[in-house]
Amino acid sequence: MSNNVAVLVGHRSGAQGAYSPWLGMSEFEFNSKVAEKLKDVADIYYRPNTLFVSEMSRLRKVVNKINKDYYNLVLELHFNSFSDPRAHGVTALHNITNRYTKRLAGLYCDMVHDEFGIVKRDLIPVTSTRENGGTFILGCEASALLVEPFFGSNSQDACAFCGRIDDYANVLREFIKLAQ
Template sequence: MKKIALIIGHNEKNKGAYSEYLKISEYDFYSKVLDVLFKKYQEAFNLKEEFVKNIQDKITIFRVPNTGYSKEMEKVVNTLEKNNFELAIELHFNATPNHNQYGNTVLYWHKSIEGKKLAELFQEIMTSYTEVKKLDLIPINSLKQNGAYGIMKSKCPYILLEPFFGDNKIDTNKIDIEKMAEVLFLFLNEINQVKISNNYSSLEEENKKLKKALLEIKNRIGEILDEAL
């Protein structure tokens, strides 16, 4: 299993964008999302609460308020290296001055094949589970781009999620804390290919879709071989 860091965007001092529809900031939204996420792990694997809380504390990284974005992110990157994380996922939601955009996207290092694949995987899960539409991915190749610091400075693959626009009713009607936690739950388990036996109907549906797709591919390969022979 990959050692994955979950980085909550912004901090207690600068909480990021505020959603009038969800009545919450980026920082507070994901603080609550991760609590729900780890509760799902506790229930799915029948784990002790103390054990799960310990894991949550070890892999959740907060941006400590400092003298600015670069200084804060420098500490985040140092934490990633010090603890040998193999993947970093930074959590945000989007907003625009005109409040007229909607959809989900992911930022990744433009030369990272793994980063791009993970970004595409997240979008597939996000869209299939919430129906928030897919936007173009955002490849990062300059520190001048918003959100670029961790992506460019980290030694491990690093992606920055923008799953929805918090200032748009089209997206916020499709998302809440519970749904966002479920999307991350599915995404992280898909990354690590964890098979879970539980009553999460959404996960069961995803497994059914995957098995059906694999069967169709297998049958099609058989047809191609028959045609060739």
């Protein structure tokens, strides 16, 4: 552990999550590029590609690894995607019983809105491990947030991020600074 903050790249090289035709990149590809730029302010984690186990157990494995250190904050990076291409906006999933994560989720959405003009959606409070993001957010001993800066399936959203990996990394760097 060399930083107080951990960043987990969503999905894994063997199953990369949603693909954005507008970005020409998968969630995993986009967010690995972003994460690699944050190495000086965060410890970067990847989900293992372990064969013959469930996605849940791959996630639990990396969450257990993160929990061995005492981080202040853990972020999981994704982007959203939906069958209706009109769906758009930035959101973040936070722990319903942890008000600090709710505040941070709001701050994250404000910052992405200000920098990229992405419309703010409602924040998503996670209440159980059965929900999307639940295993990660409730499984982390540190305060944890899962962030969805835009819809890769929406052209306007995704194009706001085209060629702007450095700018997004800088927003996250500033966010990490403010969160501590």
